Amino acid sequence: MRQLVNFRLLLSVSFWIPVMAYAQSRVISGSVVESETKEAASFCHISLLHTSLGTVSDINGRFQIEIPSGIDEPYLLISYVGYKHDTLRVTPERNDYSITLVAEEKTLDEVVITGLSKATIIRENPVAISLISSKLIERTIESNIIDVLSQNVPGLNSVKTGPNISKPFIRGLGYNRVLTLYDGVRQEGQQWGDEHGIEVDAYNIEKAEVIKGPASLMFGSDALAGVVSLFPYAPEERDGIIRGRFVSEYQSNNGLIGNGIRMSSGGTRWQWTLSGSYRKAKNYSNAVDGRVYNTGYDEKNLAASVGYKSKKGFTNVSLTLYDNLQGIPDGSRDSLSRKFTKQIAEGSFDDVQNRPIVSDTELNSYDISPLHQHIQHYRAYVTNQYQIGKGDMSVLLGFQQNVRREYNHPTVPSQPGLFVRLNTINYGFRYNAPEFSNLEVSFGVNGMYQDNKNKDATDFPIPDFNLLDVGSYGFIKWSKDQWTVSGGVRYDVRNVTSNDFYVRTNPQNGFGQQALLPDTTNSKLQFAALRQSFNGVSLSIGTTYQLSQKLSLKVNVARGYRAPSIPEIASNGLDPGAHIVYIGNRNFVPEFSFQQDISINGAFRNFNASVSLFHNSVQDYIYLSQVVDEHGNPIEILQGNKTFQYQQGSAQLYGMETSLEIRPSSLKGLTINSNLAFVIGSNTKKEFENKGTDGQYLPFIPPLKIITSVSQEIRLESKLFPMINAKADIDYSATQDRFLALYNTETKTPGFTLFNAALGTDVQLSKKTLAQIQFQVNNVFDFAYQSNLSRLKYFEYFNQSPNGHLGIYSMGRNFSVKVIIPF
Incomplete structure (x- = not known):
């Protein structure tokens, strides 16, 4: 209270x-x-x-x-x-x-704010950062916002569990090493889980910024690999007129129907925004598997914000609500027909290899299976920024609640296997001192307090816990002539506490249940009390040198810090959605990374280009290793669910990213883009030295990836259709033969090339209303492929199949249409 x-x-x-x-x-x-x-x-x-x-x-x-x-x-x-x-x-x-x-020359002059004390032009910032504009977001049709960003930012990938679950990975690192921000507030939603996605409304994202590399200086733990920062729409008009925007889309592959509406107004002092969306999809399909059972979803969003702007700054109060019913695929099939099957029994009565086949009616239905996730996420936060003399300060205070239920009991569909409630209070304060002698100085404090509770569940992978993060930092930037130098230091402390947690068998249904103190009769201690503290220092220093007005050289060195997450130190149970039993290790210490970046960036009249090289060493790297018996066979503590235990060692990652954008001045509206990204990740623990696929390579490392696109904008004399645009792109992923084969964790993934095409037009509905219609076809030739970043590739219960294909394949050909109507 x-x-x-x-x-x-x-x-x-x-x-x-x-x-x-x-x-x-x-x-x-x-x-x-x-x-x-x-x-x-x-x-x-x-x-x-x-x-x-x-x-x-x-x-x-x-x-x-x-x-x-x-x-x-x-x-x-x-x-x-x-x-x-x-x-x-x-x-x-x-x-x-x-x-x-x-x-012309737009790339180096874009303005970014993530991870910085003030808005800064990209060419002055030594940190590797990418900006994704509203135009790119609107013209890229994918299943979710993370996939949209992955298509536009080299070095950013997504680990997927079906169309609507994508976890961001930056330069080969993900999970709790990549921090997601929503309007400057860190996203906290049990992101440790393999099948836990990002709880945001994709239709309300105005732009995004991606930091590639340690961003612990500004954000503390969990930004060791980088930051994905999402910015919702905020009105900037000051005329008091009420404006609106309606978005509608359809995707043929999984029958996705999505609609979103937004209304807003901005006056001289007050502004407000209201938005909502609804997206519903059935099971997706491909040429090998047909429709993939239990990959549909039903997602709803609501958001509201009100802001007050004075002559010295602003205050915004925002609320968001997210509600998603998300299918949980498990990949079980009939051994001969390879048709998907469904679970109808529990425990020893459930024969995974002899389940009943899912009917065509169920496969083609929008109805969500009884075995699904129900994720609810709520945010309420206040952001302030005001001038104080010639300096300025910003204050952030927020509350968010994540409620996650995973239903995995077919005999009692209303009983969740996992039911956790996570409350998070976010806070932050920053002061930017007045600029003097070409110096900008900032300092601040930020962090969070968390309270996690298990509710009426039968499986308990993590305990109840309380967590407090506190971090303070200082940042300085010096600019003169062609030089910009910036850097800072930060100190973080994390305290984690939990009490003894007992579990026993419910005599009425045979499932597990929490035994509440003081009555622990016939129970076992699943989680012993926990009292741990972690601390660490983060550093960053970098410089940008303007070789000319059109060319800049950047060098940055950073030390990142990440405290172990609760699952890594304390997990001891089944996550039913992931079909994995997790086992933690209480002896873990924080991870520390040391990354070096160097890049050269050019912006010329007819083209922009950049080349970035990076090297990252992670000390006390935490990773998952499958538990096996003395013969190397996977141990199944619970039937049909693999067991993984967290380990700690060290890792090394290095690679490069290049981008080229050509805009010939002689061919108005033509743009040719090509992005390349490549990373190699190795576990440098002594026992894996020179072991190759038998332990040396890290899992979920993306292969060489090249995306090349050609687009053309044509302005017409037509009053109804003033402009059309067309785009074709080639998405190439090389064979990934650097994989973690140890204990059959991963297998070799063949390379593939996907072709996509799009056509759009502006429609002048009235003098002040310019609508947009975008048509797109992804995977034009319906190529059957598997990505090594898809968890569904490894959802398989047999060692061989009649058609020669194992695991689940990714989405096939997908026709899409999106309509945006402002009003």
């Missing part, structure tokens, strides 16, 4: 911060046009450099923005997708400006 009172008090104080921030200001207005067509640059972003203040131009390219007092030399940064940014100095004697944007 005291924690709830304190949280409400902090929430109240956080919301009323703007009362202290009033001062006089001036209003700057202007217009923005495109240089080639002289047309208005509608919805162009205009921001006040080195602050959080910004606006967006209206349908006619007009804008207004308030400049707070106390800024001696204000600069406006004008950003528009596909055009060179423009930096405009605001002079004392002028309040109205005309701005013309030029379509």
Whole structure:
């Protein structure tokens, strides 16, 4: 109760911060046009450099923005997708400006904010970071937002468990080593699980940023491999007009039907947004397996936010609700026909190799199987940023709750096997001192408090626990002439506590149940009490040197820190959704990484290019190893479920990423893109030295991947269809022969090439309404393939099959259509 009172008090104080921030200001207005067509640059972003203040131009390219007092030399940064940014100095004697944007040199001038103290142009930032614009997100049709980002960021991949479950991996590392942010709030939703996806509304993501490499300096533990930062839509208009956006899509392969709606308004002081979406899909299909049983889902989202903007900054209060019924495939089949089967019995009565075949009606239905996950995720958070003198401060306070039920009992469908509730309080404070002598100095503190409870379940892979993270950091940036140098240091502490946790057999149904103290009759101690603390220091230093206006060289060295997660130190039970029994190790110590990055980036009139090299050593690397008997056969503590135990050693990863974008000035609207990513990961533990696939290589390492696309935008004289776009791309993944064969954890994965095509058009429905229609075909030739990053590849109960195929294949040909209508 005291924690709830304190949280409400902090929430109240956080919301009323703007009362202290009033001062006089001036209003700057202007217009923005495109240089080639002289047309208005509608919805162009205009921001006040080195602050959080910004606006967006209206349908006619007009804008207004308030400049707070106390800024001696204000600069406006004008950003528009596909055009060179423009930096405009605001002079004392002028309040109205005309701005013309030029379509060139855009890549190095994009502005990012993740992992930084202030908004910074990419070319000045030594950290490897990628920006994914709203235009790219809208024109990339995939099953979920993580897959959308993976198609556009070299070095970012996803480990999949069906179409709607994708876990981000950056440069070969994932799970609790990649931190996901939603509007600056770290996502906490039992992300340790193999089949646990990201709980966000893909239709409400305006843009994204991806940090590749240790980001522990700003975010602490769990950002050792990098950060995926998702930004929901926020209105920047200040005219008080209510605007809306409707999105609808259909995908043929799994019959996905998705609809989303958003309404928003922004005035001189207040702004608000309301959004909701509903996505429903049945089982996906491919040429080998037909429809893959229990891969459908039913996902709902709601979100609301209200913000107040004063002359010195802003306060935003946001709420989100996520609800998903998600199928849990297990891959059981009939041995001869290879048709999927379903579980109808429990324990020793369940003969996995002789289950009944799933009917065609069930395979083609939108109905979710009784054996499924039910995930609910709620967020409430307040963000504030205000000028204090010539500096500024930001304050974050948030609460989120994740409720996860996994139903795995066919004889009692309403009884969840796993039922956990995780509450998280996020907090953060940062102060950016006034700039002096070309120096920008920031310091802050952030962290979280967690409370995890097992509810009415039968399986208990992790105990009840409380966790407190506290981290403080300092960051400094120096810029002069062609040089930018930035770096910082951070210290983190994590305390984890849990009490004795007893389990016994329920005499009524024979399932497990928690035995509550003091009555522990006929029970066993599944989790002994836990009292552990972890701490560590993170460091980062890097530099960017502008070789010319068009070419920059970046070097960065970082030390990352990650405390062991609860499953890694304390798990001892079945995760029914993953079909894995996890066993932790309480003797683990934190992981520390040491990564070096070097890259060269160029932005020229007709093309942009970049080459990045990296090397990463991870000390005390934590990994899963399958438990086997003396003959090397997997041990099944529970029937049909493999057993894995966490181990600790060391790892080394190195690789490269390249990107090339060609925009010939002589061929207006033509763009050729090619991205390449390659990484090698090795377990450097002494016992695996020179063992190759028998232990030397790390699991889930992506192969060489090259994505090449050709797109063309054509402006037409038509008033109804002013612009069309077409795109074709080739997605190549090489054979992965560096795999972890030890205990049959992985097998060799043949390479494959997928062809995709898209066609879109703008539709001028009225003078102020420009709709978009996008058609896309993924896997045009319906090629049957398996990715080594798909967990479904290893969902197999037989050693051989009549058709020569083992495991589950990925999605086949998929026709898609998406319609976006603003109003």
